[in-house]
Amino acid sequence: MSQSVKSGLAWGAEGQGRGAAGGRVAPRDGAVLVETSHALPIVSIVVAFRSGSALDPAGREGLARITARMLRRGAEGYSANEIEETIDALGGEFGTDVATSATTVHFEVIKRSLDRLVELGATLLARPTFSPPELARLLREAEAELIEARDSDRSLCSRAFRRTLFAGHPYGRRIAGTIPTLREITRDDVAAFYARHYTRRNAIVAISGDIEPGEAHGVAERLLSGLPEGEAIPDPVADPGARPGRCLVFVDKPERTQTQMVIGGLGTDAHDPDHMALLVANTAFGGTFSSRLMQEVRAKRGWSYGASSRAGFDRHRDAFTMWTAPAAQDAAACLSLQLGLLEALRRDGITEDELTFVKRYLVRSHAFEIDTARKRVHQKLDELLYDLPEGYHETYLKRIEDVTLEEANAAVRRRISEDDLVIGVVGTHEEIGEAIAAAVPRLAEVKVEPYDLE
Missing domain, CATH: 3.30.830.10 (Metalloenzyme, LuxS/M16 peptidase-like)
Known part of the structure; x- marks a missing residue:
């Protein structure tokens, strides 16, 4: 979003808001958002979960991000390399992003390859394997990325500012975690976080491009079909207080x-x-x-x-x-x-x-x-x-x-x-x-x- 008025967010829209006592109210279950455009034969899909780094357990900061990245590191019937090869063969894109309040899994592909990418996406979402060797490799990569980030003075400045302004608050955490907290993350941690947060009731699907609403709802159902019903995750974050002086x-x-x-x-x-x-x-x-x-x-x-x-x-x-x-x-x-x-x-x-x-x-x-x-x-x-x-x-x-x-x-x-x-x-x-x-x-x-x- 732009740096003028629309600062702060990225990513719609019924039945949400604050309750009478000021608490956050989750949206209705199973929300599917569709925006059709036939300008290009491209379909973009986002499967979003209302859980982000604010849900990282103490001492395991970075867990939400590691869990999301592990979706691409192996699933039932696919090794990590086979996932990459399949995405490339379809001419598609697949990625994950984690913010403080949300996790998003996004796909984009030319329309004629949509069916095969949805099949792959449903497998990655519902049947990740969380291979211990792949997890160990990812954790080493994540640690190296933190060390490399020290070369970015702007990142260092932002982190020091937020760590100080939001001391003791989830908004002051580093989404990527720290080297000590990454070293504490185990496969059991990843599997437990996934089981708690990657559920149908915690998900919202947004689909846009060369697709009609009826077809889009079918795509959303296929993508979520292997996930457990689960429950909507309450927002654990309190309003931050001002730091005096x-x-x-x-x-x-x-x-x-x-x-x-x-x-x-x-x-x-x-x-x-x-x-x-x-x-x-x-x-x-x-x-x-x-x-x-x-x-x-x-x-x-x-x-x-x-x-x-x-x-x-x-x-x-x-x-x-x-x-x-x-x-x-x-x-x-x-x-x-x-x-x-x-x-x-x-x-x-x-x-x-x-x-x-x-x-x-x-x-x-x-x-x-x-x-x-x-x-x-x-x-x-x-x-x-x-x-x-x-x-x-x-x-x-x-x-x-x-x-x-x-x-x-x-x-x-x-x-x-x-x-x-x-x-x-x-x-x-x-x-x-x-x-x-x-x-x-x-x-x-x-x-x-x-x-x-x-």
Whole structure:
């Protein structure tokens, strides 16, 4: 999804929402979403489960992701190599993704090969073998990927930020796990997680492309036919609380001539009455090339190639963030500037001209969010997987157009704090650590962490 209003989710839409006491209500069982388009002879399928890394047991973080990846590592009648060869022979695609709140298994194939890919997909979903040698191989690969990820300063910065902002909360976990937790995962763990979460009542199927609704429902039934009935999995996640004060978490990495920097705190929930107003205001602040952040940081000063802000959301309130990547010698000044821009945003708000521009931009660019059947069905899937308000996407344009200047600026002051902030920086602490800390007025806490911290 775009980095403007539609930040935070990916993936529709009946019978969901919050109960009277504020709890999350699961969608009806057996939901099948269909979006037909005969523009191309391609069919895309997503089988989604309302379980993600938030369900990882303590000490087994990464288990949901490992379980999903094992679906491709062997199933009844197929070795891992035979699965790959069959997918290639059909000209198809198969993949899995795990997020905090959901797991998705996705297929795409040319229409004439659909029947054979569905047969394979049903086998992979219902009869994985979880071969111990394949699991051992995957766990070694996953560990190597974590080590390789240390080369990505942006990933290190994001992880340190979320680990600090959401300390003790599932949103602060690493979906891929850590090296110690991966080493604790056994075949029994994988089999138990699969048995609990890969069930018909926990599944939603979204199908798009060159297929009629009746045929699509038949495909969905075939894909889920081998799964047990099971039960809908309740959302175990509580609403996160704000971390008080300004906290700097500095990830110390040697020989950094460029930094990665993220500043933020708690943001929005899709059920907030001012949710859309905040997202519109954020677009003006840091969601377009002409936004304030980009103009002040890049266009006027040349301190960072990119400068943006994002108001993400999941089933619960997620983070508001500002991102830049200045050179080490500019990092302290860039940080000070961004804090000043945030204070000015809360104090003075966005202008009428900014509001007019971003509303026009969001309405016009919306066409690119719904220009394919696949995108349209994924929007419907969003609403079910993430418990969005009913009709969230259907009423999007009207809600954008209805936002007033007063509502946008009130939402900024209500939802974004300039006092309760986490500032994440990746750089060489010996060279710029003191200057970075000095650039943050009212700094309550400083944490310096090694870049290879697990």
